[in-house]
Amino acid sequence: MKASVGDRVITVSGTVGTAAREGRVVEPRHLDGSPPFVVEWADTGERSVVFPGPDTVLEHDDGAPPVVPAAAPTAVPHTTWRIQVDVFEHGGHTHAQALLVAPGEDLGAGLDELRSVGQARRAPGDPDLPLVGDELAVGRALRRLASRLLGDAEQDIAHATGEHSHVHA
Incomplete structure (x- = not known):
């Protein structure tokens, strides 16, 4: 997921009954636009550093289709102690x-x-x-x-x- 200034960020809450948040990228932290990036949230005007996860969608300002991160693997090898x-x-x-x-x-x-x-x-x-x-x-x-x-x-x-x-x- 690569972001540019002005791209729209939508993060869906993992809590039932909690609204999604929307904001705009104001500062990519890396020259290639890779995460993290600074987002200004529309509901509060606050800025925060965002590390997008599977609950985040990025819509490019240039009209390109939304970027949805790939799903995490469903089965991760593990051992229970x-x-x-x-x-x-x-x-x-x-x-x-x-x-x-x-x-x-x-x-x-x-x-x-x-x-x-x-x-x-x-x-x-x-x-x-x-x-x-x-x-x-x-x-x-x-x-x-x-x-x-x-x-x-x-x-x-x-x-x-x-x-x-x-x-x-």
């Missing part, structure tokens, strides 16, 4: 176990699941706030899980490239 967290409380102590399951994926050492734990302990003088203990224990379990995943990624990169690697978190 699940995280389950179990929380156990007893006598001012909270334990959380996080389990990551990646069906069909090798998460290191031939595993398709990783486990990590986190703990929290209430000091004798602290108020009894179970939610705080849960948040701390779960946060620690998830942080350990994330650290392990990043460490595994570093090892996989090093193995694939033959060079030491460091992944920034």
Whole structure:
């Protein structure tokens, strides 16, 4: 989709009952007219940078037919990873176990699941706030899980490239 100054932009809302917006291109950001471009909206007079998506139509000022972006692919390859967290409380102590399951994926050492734990302990003088203990224990379990995943990624990169690697978190 290429735009020129004066081209009409129509963006249909993804929300039912919300009107479409119409505006004019006032500034292409690239010499070839490729997105993004600055649009002045007819309803408010405001200007904004527009990255057109599948809900945007561009009508050229020269009378050329409207340009409608190609539809996005309907099926994008993906894998679903699940995280389950179990929380156990007893006598001012909270334990959380996080389990990551990646069906069909090798998460290191031939595993398709990783486990990590986190703990929290209430000091004798602290108020009894179970939610705080849960948040701390779960946060620690998830942080350990994330650290392990990043460490595994570093090892996989090093193995694939033959060079030491460091992944920034």
